Amino acid sequence: MSSNPRSNATPLWKQAFDAVEKAAAPVMADATSSDAFAEFVKTSTRISRDMAKQGEELSRRVLHALNLPAAGDVAYLKQQIGSLEAEVRSLRRALAEFEPKPAATTTSRSKSASKTTPKKASS
Amino acid sequence: MTATKSSESDSGSAAFDPVGFVVEQVTRTMQGSWNLTKHLLGVDRAKTAQSPREEVFRDGAATLWHYRSSQVSLSPPVLLVPSLVSRAFILDLQPGNSLVEHLVGRGFDVYMVDWGEPNEADAGNTLETYTHEMLPRMVRSIDERHDGAGVTVFGYCFGGILTLLYAASHPDDPIVNLVQLATPIDFDEMPKAMMIAGVNGVLPEHVIDETGNVPARSVRGSFSLLTPTADLATIAGFLERVHDDQFVNNYQAMTSWTRDHVPFPGGVFRQTVDMFQGQNAIKTNSLVLAGEKVDLGDITVPFLNVLGDKDHIVPAASTIGLHEMVGSKDSTELRLPAGHVGMIIGQGAMKRHIPAMSDWMVAHSEPLD
Numbered sequence: 001m002s003s004n005p006r007s008n009a010t011p012l013w014k015q016a017f018d019a020v021e022k023a024a025a026p027v028m029a030d031a032t033s034s035d036a037f038a039e040f041v042k043t044s045t046r047i048s049r050d051m052a053k054q055g056e057e058l059s060r061r062v063l064h065a066l067n068l069p070a071a072g073d074v075a076y077l078k079q080q081i082g083s084l085e086a087e088v089r090s091l092r093r094a095l096a097e098f099e100p101k102p103a104a105t106t107t108s109r110s111k112s113a114s115k116t117t118p119k120k121a122s123s
Numbered sequence: 124m125t126a127t128k129s130s131e132s133d134s135g136s137a138a139f140d141p142v143g144f145v146v147e148q149v150t151r152t153m154q155g156s157w158n159l160t161k162h163l164l165g166v167d168r169a170k171t172a173q174s175p176r177e178e179v180f181r182d183g184a185a186t187l188w189h190y191r192s193s194q195v196s197l198s199p200p201v202l203l204v205p206s207l208v209s210r211a212f213i214l215d216l217q218p219g220n221s222l223v224e225h226l227v228g229r230g231f232d233v234y235m236v237d238w239g240e241p242n243e244a245d246a247g248n249t250l251e252t253y254t255h256e257m258l259p260r261m262v263r264s265i266d267e268r269h270d271g272a273g274v275t276v277f278g279y280c281f282g283g284i285l286t287l288l289y290a291a292s293h294p295d296d297p298i299v300n301l302v303q304l305a306t307p308i309d310f311d312e313m314p315k316a317m318m319i320a321g322v323n324g325v326l327p328e329h330v331i332d333e334t335g336n337v338p339a340r341s342v343r344g345s346f347s348l349l350t351p352t353a354d355l356a357t358i359a360g361f362l363e364r365v366h367d368d369q370f371v372n373n374y375q376a377m378t379s380w381t382r383d384h385v386p387f388p389g390g391v392f393r394q395t396v397d398m399f400q401g402q403n404a405i406k407t408n409s410l411v412l413a414g415e416k417v418d419l420g421d422i423t424v425p426f427l428n429v430l431g432d433k434d435h436i437v438p439a440a441s442t443i444g445l446h447e448m449v450g451s452k453d454s455t456e457l458r459l460p461a462g463h464v465g466m467i468i469g470q471g472a473m474k475r476h477i478p479a480m481s482d483w484m485v486a487h488s489e490p491l492d
Binding site: 010011017024029031032042072075078092 | 182183242243244245246247256260314315316325329330333334335348349350351352355356359362363
């Protein structure tokens, strides 16, 4: 850092920003924690979902008329592939139970003494 | 205090060098412009997760990593379990600013789970997927690799919920010590801004997208609601100190984590809304997983609950007293004067907070022969 004290002073624009931010932050945090905000999120979420749904329906009709897959079709296929992948993972986990155990990698020791002889709490 | 300020001001006036000041301001402006250009172009970005490691195995999107070390002197090994909604590299952010590096340096053999990025295949994952399938397999695998030495399990944030419920439902698994960092158990005390889904008529289905998961942007949005001005304040701070190479490096590393969340598996989200937010089932010790009641009293291994007094994501009130709910005779609560991330990242974390946790872990470990 500079040896010149004026070089390390907080710039005026930052001082102004900090003052505004300090005043606004708690007000905004209270606002986003309010029931009214939750209601706003609920309503806006519903409206945006409804709008997106209507848009998708419209585009799906157009694309299907042109014999093309729509985003919903791709999403459905990805869900199907995802389900299959999840089943493969499940089978892999089941198979892993029968795999030979790996060799120990480091110097071993007996089970921690702390498990068998609990130490006194230090709080 | 006033006298000190006056003294600094006086000495500053006496030492003021106008030519040096101008030269310094020009140099700063040039360096700042150069750093800002590189930042905006994405050139020479800060590198994260630099500790040397190797993959032990993968399980779906999840990977179990083992950190290479030639100085392992303590047993049992440690398994770090990060949150499901953020990137795992927060626990190994940068050299000199890394929980992993610290633990390796103290002689622990360190493993970490990276839950990866859930996709459609993970949409059906439930809490049981993690607590009854993945974590048991990982812990048993580590235990076998170390010839039955057991494992110190360390859970952070939502990862702490997973380790807590895993330990309570598998009391015979080779867990030697359990460390819980910023683990929410009382959801009545969680910030309202993070609990919009479920309690105000916003159904989980309204939040879950076509992949079956809660999209990453919604996860990030819920964190942003807690401190709505934080993003702007961060940018302002960056612009103020953009001439400082080290600051820019730290800023890039930190923001690469805070702005890069991962989708939250839909099945776990439904359970979170229903069991945690709706029933507050952990606090009331009434949680049922895989058809069986999970009793925290079944945790009997040495236990450390760590909470941050300034944590605005998992407030102290939402996790305080956890050490009294478990059945461990050796059960400790550690309160740190830090925030959610400040407990593991930054100078205070590296100098005081992490050493306080690792001191407990060292005291509950044994030297290797």
